[in-house]
Amino acid sequence: MEEYFEELAAEMEKPVKHLRAELTKVRTGRASLAVLDDIRVEYYGAPTPLSGVATLSVPEPRMIIVKPWDPSMLPELERAIGASSLGITPNNDGKIIRLVFPELTGDRRKALCRQVGERGEHAKVVVRGVRRDYNDLFKASQKEGELGEDELKRFLERVQERTDACCKLIDEVVKAKETEILEV
Secondary structure (H helix, E strand, O other), X not given: OHHHHXXXXXXXXXXXXXXXXXXXXXXXXXXXXXXXXXXXXXXXXXXXXXXXXXXXXXXXXXXXXXXXXXXXXXXXXXXXXXXOOOOOOOEEOOOOXXXXXXXXXXXXXXXXXXXXXXXXXXXXXXXXXXXXXXXXHHHHHHHOOOOOHHHHHHHHHHHHHHHHHHHHHHHHHHHHHHHHHHOO
């Protein structure tokens, strides 16, 4: 039965990792290369991430520079960035593309915090779904006679403790991101 708890820990860690990855893409007052992770550009007929066709850098807190390895890719890169959900107009000077991130307004910061909170709640729902699945598994084992009443109670308590720990961790991750967003 101990292997179930190892699986449980791994299953509950997945939504936390996913949440962390998603939150790196949420814009704060600073430019982050993570916001470009989902942008793909056609390169020799295959969708390729920006980092696969250009050098990406953050020379200033609110600017990203995209320098393509092949200058003929500039128009395609500009088109892909413009079509993305970033909401930023790329500035093409013929050699590089500059992405200047405007300062976040108070309303935009609040909206981003709300969005972060919603993503955190979604992660908690996934964790609770894992808890439900493992509780059902242990209850079925008890009905089949593999577990006694006391063992079942102890296992359900361990599942709940793990769930509470994951939910607390999710709250901490969300709180840290909200603090980062609200920092002016």
